[in-house]
Amino acid sequence: MPVAGPQGKSEKKPFRILYLAQQFAPEMGAAAVRASEFARSWAAEGHKIRVLTGFPSYLTDGISAGYRNRLISREQKEGYEIIRTFTLTYKPDSIVKRFLSQIFYALSSIIVGIFSPKCDIVLSTSPPFTAFFTGYLISVFKRCNFVTEIRDLFPASAVAFGVLKEGPLVRILTAMENFFYRRSALVVGVTQGIINDIGKRGLKNIHLRLITNGVNTDIFRKTEARPRIRESYGLESCFVMIYTGILGRAQNLGLLMEAAERLRERKDIVLMLVGEGVERFRLLQLKEEKKLDNVIFVESQPVSRIPDLLSAADAGFASRRMVRITRGALPVKMFEYMSCELPVIFNGTGEAEEVLKAAEAGISVTTENPDDLAEAVIKLAEDPALRRRMGMKGRAHVERFFSRQHLAEAYAGLLKDLIH
Numbered sequence: 001m002p003v004a005g006p007q008g009k010s011e012k013k014p015f016r017i018l019y020l021a022q023q024f025a026p027e028m029g030a031a032a033v034r035a036s037e038f039a040r041s042w043a044a045e046g047h048k049i050r051v052l053t054g055f056p057s058y059l060t061d062g063i064s065a066g067y068r069n070r071l072i073s074r075e076q077k078e079g080y081e082i083i084r085t086f087t088l089t090y091k092p093d094s095i096v097k098r099f100l101s102q103i104f105y106a107l108s109s110i111i112v113g114i115f116s117p118k119c120d121i122v123l124s125t126s127p128p129f130t131a132f133f134t135g136y137l138i139s140v141f142k143r144c145n146f147v148t149e150i151r152d153l154f155p156a157s158a159v160a161f162g163v164l165k166e167g168p169l170v171r172i173l174t175a176m177e178n179f180f181y182r183r184s185a186l187v188v189g190v191t192q193g194i195i196n197d198i199g200k201r202g203l204k205n206i207h208l209r210l211i212t213n214g215v216n217t218d219i220f221r222k223t224e225a226r227p228r229i230r231e232s233y234g235l236e237s238c239f240v241m242i243y244t245g246i247l248g249r250a251q252n253l254g255l256l257m258e259a260a261e262r263l264r265e266r267k268d269i270v271l272m273l274v275g276e277g278v279e280r281f282r283l284l285q286l287k288e289e290k291k292l293d294n295v296i297f298v299e300s301q302p303v304s305r306i307p308d309l310l311s312a313a314d315a316g317f318a319s320r321r322m323v324r325i326t327r328g329a330l331p332v333k334m335f336e337y338m339s340c341e342l343p344v345i346f347n348g349t350g351e352a353e354e355v356l357k358a359a360e361a362g363i364s365v366t367t368e369n370p371d372d373l374a375e376a377v378i379k380l381a382e383d384p385a386l387r388r389r390m391g392m393k394g395r396a397h398v399e400r401f402f403s404r405q406h407l408a409e410a411y412a413g414l415l416k417d418l419i420h
Contacts (some may be wrong), residue, residue, distance in 0.1 A: 015412075015419055016048040016119040018138065020131050022105050024053040024082065026064065028275070028300050029246055030213060030332040031151060034190075035125060037216055041408035043079035050116060051080065052109050054087035054101075060276070062089055072112060085112055095163065106130035113138035120419045121185075125149040129173070132180040145185040145418045149211075150194050161249060161321075178203055185418050188411070191330050191351055211411045213332045214402035219303070220339035221395075222311050229312035233296065238270045239381035241345065242313035244306055245333045247277030252321040254279075255347060257286045258370035259377065260295045267294075269381055271317075274298040274309060310340040314387060315362075315380045319347035330355065335402050338362075338394030343387045345376050361394030 023029055025036035035051065043049045055073075056064040063069045073084045085108040090097030105128070113122070113134065122144060124135030132148060139146035155173040158164040164173075181187050181198060187208045189195040195210050230236050247253060253273070260271050271294060273283070280297070287295050301309065310316065316337030320329050330352055337344050344362030346352055353364040363376045380387055 014045075014047040015121060015415055016117075017042070017050070017121045017123055017415070018113060018116060018119045019049060019051045020109060020113070020122065020124045020135050020138075021051060021053050022102065022128055022131065023058050024051055024056070025077075026302065027056045027058040028303070029058060031125065031127075032058065033303065033332060034151070034213060037404045038408050038411060039080050040078045041405060042412055045412065047412070048119075049080035050119070051082045052113055052116070053082060053084055054105050055084050057087050057089045060089070063087065083112060083116065085109055102128035102130045106134045109134045110137055114141050118142065119144055121145045121147055121415055123147040123149060123415075125151060127152050127154055129154045129177070132177075136180055136183060146183060147186045147188065147415070147418070148180055148184045149188045149190070150198070151190050153194055153197060156197070181206055186414060188414070193329075193351060209414055211407055211414075212402060213330050213335065214404040214407045215332065215335035215339045215398055216404045217339050217399055218405070220307050220310070220336045222341050223308050224311075225308035226312045229308055233272075233312075235270055235312070238268055239315075239377075240270050240272055240313045241315045241317050241377055241380075242272045242274065242310060242337075242342075243317040243319075243333075244274040244301075244309065244336070245331075247273065247275050247280045247283060249279060250321050251277075251279070252319050252347065252368070253283055254286070255319065255368060255370055255373060256317060257283060257290070257292065257295065259373040260292045261290050262370055262374040263377060264292065264294055266378070266381070269377060270294050270296060271377075272296045272298060272309075272313065274301055274306075276300045306336065307340055310337060310342055313342060315377070316340075316342040316344050317347075318344060318352065320350075320352070321348075335398050338391075338398045341391035341395045343380055343390035344394065345373070345380070347373060355397075359394055359397035361390050361397060 019035060019039060021035035023032040025032055039049045039051050055067050055069050069087055071086050075082045088101040088104040090101050119142060122135045122139040124131040126132060136146055155164055155170050159166060159170060164170055178201060182203055187206055188211050190213050192210060195208055198208060256271060263269050284297060318331045318334040334344055334346060334352060338361050344356055346356050346362060347365045349366050356362045356364055365373050365376055
């Protein structure tokens, strides 16, 4: 998959970025990890980075331990500044309160952003869609470049998952979306599907570029923790397939529970789900109702512990509900598995399936059939040599094409071009 190529070392002066990201470290999830990795990498190269975010509360109904919700706070981390604004918390399953929290972040960030130090670029990452309003207004006030980063198309994704219905509201939101794209000095999409979708809209003079999701290959690598982790969960003699990340509707994890039901007689196979999300309670209910002793749930873990958990597993699982909008999805967790030399079972079609096939790093299940998923699990469980081969190829593939370090350098090259 092509991405913007690294620009190499430059003698040009550092750029100054105000990075708007509602989710940010230490929160979990692809959005927070992507933003924090890029901020760290750019700061290490001498660029001036300020991140405007909220207090960590994603997928919880309160502020994370170690933080206190305040009107505003500032902290220095790894060479860049984090500005946090008061955060309206909500329960993970509350769509209305989630939207209100996004509105609140947008409004408070406008005030803080306008009075923040001078910058060359305001970079808004979406979702949430409201980040576009904030970023655009701040960039107009500061007379600097406005950059939009699209991780998920809105309102198209909301329609695909049944949150919104086609009609006047969706047409208005789409017109607003296009308005912000036209006024962006640069539009960055994280998948080729997003790039293709925007490119087909006939918008003139759009500077559209691809910077995919990826993985920090220095952090995500096989560790020596396997015996300790497996012993702590009583998994010494089991084949373990792991899922890490958001337990949400888009991930279609009910299919995994159906496969677990078909695998219940295989006492040597265990499925481990690590994370939080709106589907966690329902999945736990399924486990109890169906008496699925072969499924283990682990609460969300800090990023620093994930490589150890992956090293203790034998395969990784990634999944997306099969609707048109998800064909362009590239789950970060898939790259994390590959970077830790785990073969991947992917339920879905589209770009992620293409990446997996190109890497020869796993098995794609394209039928949404739990029998086929169970069969793929058994195939890897019974073939250690195949697992090792896929794991090694996966690691080599992400090092070459999806290293977050290389992606950050390519991204920086695009941003430098805007101010020189």
